Amino acid sequence: MSKFKENTLKSKMVRRVHRRIVLAGLLKAGAVALLGWNIRKFQIEDSENYKLLADANRVNLRLIPPSRGLIFDRLGTPIALNEQNYKVVFIREQASDPGKVLKKLAKIIELEHKRQEKILQDMKKRSSFIPITVAENLTWEDFAKISVNLPSLPGIIPEVGLTRHYNEYESYAHVVGYVGPISDKDLESEKPVDPVLQIPKFQIGKVGVEKKLEKHLRGRAGVSRVEVNASGRVMRELNRTQGKSGGNIHLTIDTNLQKFALERLKGMSASSVLMDVKSGDILSLVSTPSYNPNNFVLGISQSNWNALLNDERKPLLNKATSGAYPPGSTFKMIVAAAALELGLIGLGDKIFCPGFYELGSRKFHCWLKGGHGKLSLQEAIQKSCDVYFYELARKVGVKRIGKMARLLGLGQSYNLPLTGQSKGFVPTKKWKKERFGTSWLVGDTLNVGIGQGFSLATPLQLAVMTARLASGKEVTPNLVKSPNNDLVELKDLAIRKDTMNAIRKGMFDVLNEKEGTAFKFRSIDEKFSIAGKTGTSQVRRITREEREKGVIKNENLPWKMRDHALFTCFAPYKNPKYALSVVVEHGGSGSKVAAPIARDIMLFQLYGGIPPIRAYPEKQQVEVQNRLLDIAKKIKLRTNTNPSI
Numbered sequence: 001m002s003k004f005k006e007n008t009l010k011s012k013m014v015r016r017v018h019r020r021i022v023l024a025g026l027l028k029a030g031a032v033a034l035l036g037w038n039i040r041k042f043q044i045e046d047s048e049n050y051k052l053l054a055d056a057n058r059v060n061l062r063l064i065p066p067s068r069g070l071i072f073d074r075l076g077t078p079i080a081l082n083e084q085n086y087k088v089v090f091i092r093e094q095a096s097d098p099g100k101v102l103k104k105l106a107k108i109i110e111l112e113h114k115r116q117e118k119i120l121q122d123m124k125k126r127s128s129f130i131p132i133t134v135a136e137n138l139t140w141e142d143f144a145k146i147s148v149n150l151p152s153l154p155g156i157i158p159e160v161g162l163t164r165h166y167n168e169y170e171s172y173a174h175v176v177g178y179v180g181p182i183s184d185k186d187l188e189s190e191k192p193v194d195p196v197l198q199i200p201k202f203q204i205g206k207v208g209v210e211k212k213l214e215k216h217l218r219g220r221a222g223v224s225r226v227e228v229n230a231s232g233r234v235m236r237e238l239n240r241t242q243g244k245s246g247g248n249i250h251l252t253i254d255t256n257l258q259k260f261a262l263e264r265l266k267g268m269s270a271s272s273v274l275m276d277v278k279s280g281d282i283l284s285l286v287s288t289p290s291y292n293p294n295n296f297v298l299g300i301s302q303s304n305w306n307a308l309l310n311d312e313r314k315p316l317l318n319k320a321t322s323g324a325y326p327p328g329s330t331f332k333m334i335v336a337a338a339a340l341e342l343g344l345i346g347l348g349d350k351i352f353c354p355g356f357y358e359l360g361s362r363k364f365h366c367w368l369k370g371g372h373g374k375l376s377l378q379e380a381i382q383k384s385c386d387v388y389f390y391e392l393a394r395k396v397g398v399k400r401i402g403k404m405a406r407l408l409g410l411g412q413s414y415n416l417p418l419t420g421q422s423k424g425f426v427p428t429k430k431w432k433k434e435r436f437g438t439s440w441l442v443g444d445t446l447n448v449g450i451g452q453g454f455s456l457a458t459p460l461q462l463a464v465m466t467a468r469l470a471s472g473k474e475v476t477p478n479l480v481k482s483p484n485n486d487l488v489e490l491k492d493l494a495i496r497k498d499t500m501n502a503i504r505k506g507m508f509d510v511l512n513e514k515e516g517t518a519f520k521f522r523s524i525d526e527k528f529s530i531a532g533k534t535g536t537s538q539v540r541r542i543t544r545e546e547r548e549k550g551v552i553k554n555e556n557l558p559w560k561m562r563d564h565a566l567f568t569c570f571a572p573y574k575n576p577k578y579a580l581s582v583v584v585e586h587g588g589s590g591s592k593v594a595a596p597i598a599r600d601i602m603l604f605q606l607y608g609g610i611p612p613i614r615a616y617p618e619k620q621q622v623e624v625q626n627r628l629l630d631i632a633k634k635i636k637l638r639t640n641t642n643p644s645i
Contacts, residue, residue: 066219069246087136095155177208178293212417251342329533381506393449417612532569
């Protein structure tokens with residue numbers, strides 16, 4: 001190779017190397033520039049985003065349960081309160097031997113071995129820093145003992161929270177209801193789900209006012225921002241937003257009256273409803289036997305639940321609104337009102353009662369075997385003659401009877417904050433055809449005429465019926481007081497005044513004329529005279545054979561086979577203020593059992609406390625005085641024992 005060519009080749013190689021060096025330098029410079037740009041973007045442009053992500057990792061939002069709204073009676077007496085709940089929790093990481101600590105704690109408070117084992121099992125399922133509830137609803141004494149012994153109880157932390165408590169628990173169990181720990185079923189029924197419901201053991205209304213007005217009572221949760229470490233342990237609270245306490249509620253119920261009515265019905269499976277006929281306010285609504293709603297707040301035990309569930313007298317059922325019964329003879333006022341409004345009978349017209357009513361080959365019997373003879377409408381109400389109302393019902397017909405029943409408040413539910421309210425039942429021809437595939441018979445109408453057969457009514461509906469008859473107004477029941485105590489103008493019923501007056505007079509005679517079915521249980525204080533109607537509803541059919549041999553008396557029958565005893569009334573007669581219904585399940589006779597109960601409850605309301613015995617017939621005063629004194633003692637009310645006062 002010539003020297004020229006060799007130099008040329010070397011020159012090319014040098015240039016090539018130089019280009020590569022320059023290119024590499026340029027690439028390196030570009031990489032450094034790109035890195036610098038990325039660093040700048042991370043530090044300046046994306047810093048806020050990464051800061052937010054970091055904050056999200058270390059900052060948690062914790063809900064603060066709101067304080068539940070309180071429930072009061074009409075005079076401001078507290079019924080449902082929030083009490084301090086003394087409890088202790090256990091943080092496992094603070095104790096080297098949790099089992100040993102629990103054994104020490106069991107020497108201070110009652111802590112069964114099974115409960116200790118359950119706590120230890122729960123600890124294993126959760127992080128060591130998560131608190132486990134050991135015991136709650138402790139007494140102050142037990143709480144204080146634990147606090148004093150804390151140095152020897154590592155990991156045990158006393159805490160004070162709020163829980164629901166019912167003061168007059170038995171009196172209001174069926175009205176107010178109760179709260180309990182939230183369940184999966186509760187969550188499914190609420191859409192959208194309130195985040196506060198996710199709080200463990202959060203208490204929610206289960207029945208009654210507590211359930212129906214849950215959202216008003218619940219309030220709105222607060223929020224706490226807390227800083228946590230990588231394992232989720234709370235390090236400190238950053239800030240908090242206060243929630244909103246639940247709203248308070250004032251019921252229309254009078255506590256003293258409620259307690260008196262409950263005590264008067266004690267030992268029975270019964271119910272009563274007392275209403276103000278001018279406002280519709282429910283002043284008392286009682287169902288017996290009752291129960292203690294406080295047992296449900298933290299979760300009821302299985303044994304207690306089974307005891308309530310298996311009780312044949314059904315203490316969990318609100319009989320005043322959920323119990324539906326044949327209205328018996330209390331229904332006769334409806335038939336009478338329908339007949340008078342249609343002009344099918346006059347006040348002076350009489351119907352003869354021989355003791356039975358013949359329909360073809362069948363006899364429909366009156367309760368009085370020998371019959372009542374000739375009766376006017378008012379006399380028929382006074383003596384509760386079945387034959388009279390068989391005839392009247394046949395003339396009116398089931399359709400027009402049903403129309404009057406609904407006008408007077410039967411066959412419907414009311415807008416009240418109560419769970420499980422029954423509509424009762426007003427039968428129709430169409431219903432029977434659809435239900436049984438058979439036509440309506442005249443015999444069905446006769447049974448309806450005396451409140452038997454297919455007809456059903458609740459004690460609340462019977463109280464509404466009586467209030468409407470007493471006032472002539474479309475009285476509607478109310479359970480929650482209006483904020484301003486405003487009286488709603490009630491509509492007049494589409495019933496003539498002379499019809500209403502005739503019905504009222506018949507009801508007055510029931511208690512105030514010697515042959516009235518409840519004459520024995522009248523009030524002799526003319527200022528507070530009572531008008532009412534007895535009723536007995538059959539729970540079994542009396543056979544022809546039994547009637548021929550002699551009907552077995554209620555007291556000789558098993559409890560569940562006895563008739564229901566009913567009584568409805570209003571007072572004072574000349575200026576009606578209150579209406580009352582009483583139903584005693586399997587009580588037998590309305591005149592003997594329900595009427596005296598109703599008189600005591602009504603007089604208590606009229607006198608504003610334990611009634612003076614001067615309001616009672618002289619022969620009954622000793623018995624009545626002893627009964628009233630006993631009740632007054634039990635419910636801690638003062639009374640005057642002087643018969644002359």
